[in-house]
Amino acid sequence: MGTVTLMLFGILFVLILLNVPIAIALAAASILVVLIEGSVPLTLFIQTSFSSMDSFPLIAIPFFILAGDIMSRGGMARRLVDFIQSFTRSLTGSLGVITIITSFIFAAISGSGAATVASVGAILIPYMLRSGYAPGYAASISASAGALGPIVPPSIVFILYGVMSNTSISDLFISGIIPGILVAVALLIVNYIICKKEGYGKLQAPPVVKTEKISFWKALNEAKWALLAPILILGGIYGGVVTPTEAAVVAVVYSLVVCIFSYKEIGLNDFVGIFLKSAHTSGSILIFVSAASFFGQVLSIERVPQFLADTIAGMTTNPWIILLLINIFLLIVGMFMETVAAVLIFVPLLLPIVLPLGIDPIHFGMIICLNLSLGLITPPLGINLFIGSNIANVQFEKTFKYVAPIFGALLIVLLIVTYVPSITLFLPNLLGK
Template sequence: MLGAIGILTIVFILCLLINIPIAIALAISALTVVLIEGTIPISFLIQATFTSNDSFSLLAVPFFILAGELMSTGGISRRLIDFFKSMVGSWTGSLGLITILASLIFAAISGSGAATVASIGGIMIPHMINSGYKKPYAAALTASAGALGPIIPPSIVFIFYGIMAGVSISDLFIAGIVPGLLIAVILIIINYIVCKKEGYVDQQPEEEKIGFWRSLNEAKFGLLAPIIILGGIYGGIVTPTEAAVVAVVYSLIVSIFIYKELRFSDLMDVFLKAAVTSGSVMIFVGTATFFGKILTLEQVPQYIANGISGFTTNPIIILVLINLFLLVVGMFIETVAALLIFVPLLLPIVIPLGVDPLHFGMIVCFNLTLGLLTPPLGLNLFIGAKVANIRFEETFKHLTPILVALLILLGIITFVPQLTLFLPHLLSSK
């Protein structure tokens, strides 16, 4: 077993060092163990990869990705931003506040951090820069607001965790509401402090001002989208997968027939973008599942569990160690891949400690979401920096206080389980 662990680790690291994509690196390292040991048929790779994607729940992922693309291209995100501009006005740091609020609503539609940064950041970062905001701060704030995507329901990350852990996806969505709102509050407070210090008071030109009621009327279909999607799920009308399909149909109708900003000729490009993104995610699912099954066959989860329990039986220390481990993992491995690899390894460790799988899901998902902001992977950070046309390392100074605040929130979520559990328990008791 130790030999298999060594082979997996060495081959995987070597693949990453020579810039092989993580999804392919997972398959190569696991397949190397299969070939060397010779006890598992090579066809197991095909079986594991195919069956892992053969899931009704997983259909929600490509549909939510497509819904995000449609809403971004069809003018829904722009109208949401115009609405928040009219509502916020010219307060200190109002453009930063608009970015956070618009990201909050868009996250409740797309379920994706990267999609939120790309859609909202593509509009707001240039606007902030033109209004005198420093480029690194505009990029760091937008990237951080994109972290709402995987936490505010409906969340693609929660869908994967729910499948891996056998936890209700609807309950995970409900559990993410409070942590997601807390992230938004933290970002709003930090944005106000920074903008007060830097003197960012946003004066909107008269010709660009839009009346509140007019902007509300324009944005009403975007604001209705999360109500329809989440209301359908929590009301028991649709499953999360069916809600994703509803989101796509709703986005198509609004973008093509109401706003008329999306033409039928544009659909091919939108579908292509969504297909490429979804395809890359599903490749991760297949190869990571194969990798995880090899780990299970080699009894790696038991080995890790015995190692940790041999080191300590204190649940607090174990949760701290797991958090530290996942923070490092999030720096190097994409969120979905990390979930698929490590959830089957870590769940058997925490369940005997009395940790609720729903609560643990929030710990894991929130923790790995921070990986979207930490290099060398830091997908949100790279997207924000690219839009701002700067090197991503220039954002570190402004990102540091945000990360510190979010790490404190991670600690609170970890050791105050009722913050996550009280809302699902409250709604389930009715």
């Protein structure tokens, strides 16, 4: 690895230490190296930035984000909570069960981990606290359930990975269903064990939203439009009716119609706030894409992916060991770097290493996604954990006691998914990948 590459990563590291936003740090480090090195024209930055945006699949990102914001503001999350609550009240740790299952369904609408925690956690964490749950546990289980967002389709992380790796986004979406279920089951098991130990029993207090006990059929009737959303979105994609990008537009139109005309919880005065929030989130992601694309271009010119591939190949040619090393590396990356940035930076570096080993790019995408999802609940970054802690009004470090066993369970799921590729590839293969 040459002096230019060391300079590139050195400048990037210094800028991150100075608390410069990662997108700006990526662009600034790349531009400075290009100016200092002098062999690459600066116009490459403009060309790469614009060409990286010229991607039809990327249009899905702002639309899925907008759909998630509309559904969150329009009452879908609350109705999902009512529905799940109607048949889980008698279970040990029922509020944790409600949180996990509701997050799973809402993740299949929003595709975002942070959005899932903010929407579902804002409803359930306060009620968990009133029901006697420890604030640290309420924040931890909500944050961990929110980590389902990047795994369960439609996933924003899968869209970015598909664009970066030239992999079918539809196949990536469907590959996340079984691993997502495994993660949910692992969370349910840990929730039962912790709640049994801590004495968080059946839900005896009034329901979360209603003042009277709501029946299953009434809850189902009120939540039917919310439950139909993931079926409509994913059914349209896998039925060949729409592409993932078109499905994102359908999600926006559907959510507007339901929340305005059926639930009647969104008015004209709400549109400005919803669109501003979605534009802020979408803009941040797309700036990441632009800056990271140029950063990756500079790395390619400096042959960094080839260097890494040769280095790892020199250590071992065993695919199992290489995947273990990559897992360890990504777990560390997820602790310090935002998920979108990590995907955009490291996919171009790691993919050339695993493809010659015969590892399916869809399977590898799931490995990356799971690793970085764990980063959402691991400090010092742990964005989901920060959101959950803020809602629960508890110190960040008070969650560590509960996050540790949850992290251990999800780590087991990660290893299973890593070394049993059929878990990820079964559904794509079944549907004729």
